[in-house]
Amino acid sequence: MKRASARSTSAASTAPTTQRQKLAAATRQRIFKIAIAEFSDKGLSGARVETIASRSKVNIRMIYHYFGGKEALYLEVLEFVLGRLREAELKLKLDVDQIEPVTAIVQLYDFIEGHFATHPELSKLLSFENLNRARVMKRSSAIPEMSSPVLSLLRTVIARGENDGSLRKDMDPLHLYVALVSLCSFHKSNAFTLSRIFNTDMLATQWQEDHKAQAHEMVRAFVVAGAPQAPGSNAGRGSPELGSAAP
Template structure:
């Protein structure tokens, strides 16, 4: 009896190396990040995530349990990358003002390199942090960064270099706003003012403006 020729799909399936649970999880999170950043939670589709990750629906539900759990894990993963890099910054030995400006430089660069994070945060804000509130991990990740900001401020005040009435949380929110507002609104602002705000030269000039504003705000008069 003549053997039936195998299809290309079957051939690829046989040759695809078996992945570990960690590898599957990483591929699914990578695909989910792209999907949810582009389409949001409501518009995100498990079928597209499955295709991009090269997996199957059973594996997604086995590892994450549900679409909402996968979305929360995607948020945690994206923010974890930001927090992990923030906590490796060597700023505590610097002059307090330079340390805080270095934190801004890092955050500004991170958001510019990771547009998916800007999109995910924008989507989650539209839903009033509905899913972020379910994650204890996200809250825990934020605490060390705020503590680092507070220590730099306290040292700067003690050394007579920084103004004494700066709240650490308000400062961190200000740094975050100066790092991503122009990215979250790049298309509308570019259309309104007929200027390409994605242009590298414009962004570099805006970054220097933001640094000067922060320095002027922080320095003791």
């Protein structure tokens, strides 16, 4: 009886703790979800902790309790949205033993393009951070590390394509990745202004599909073996580290 009583007492004491932990996790997640929307709409300077707290239905002190403050919450949001892109890219995995290299690169483009289309907050947050010269992002040690697996993946595909003769020589993975992201994101992040300038709805489904088909042609034309290389091209020489002198 004593043992049964002890077990009952133990279960009773841990149950409230577990319930409190679940409630705390749910509260934190609710705050974080609202914060993503607020920061992507207004940036770090425009967003207000009071608004995030009000929309999350919590006391403002809870935000400081869970995240340490507005800037710390903003940085966590940045790391999350960029980490979600990296995870999505790596799930693609580009089976280098099964997919032809040119197709693998086009498939990576499609995956990134789809991610930007379904997560517009990514482009918005990056735009705000660029306006502020990555002031907050510089505090993150996690964000630079996120890029390594993706570049390694591309490096493997490029090496295999060079070996089998399907890809042009001396492509730099970072230059190629930046080009892919540019083709994926520019027409989305600037759609409202471009639509106004050219009097064309660039967010229309058909326009987006046509642009995607054109991007496919551009990617294939650039990476395929025999594609012309610009004079003085820096491809294959690598990229200087941030803050280092260019060679």
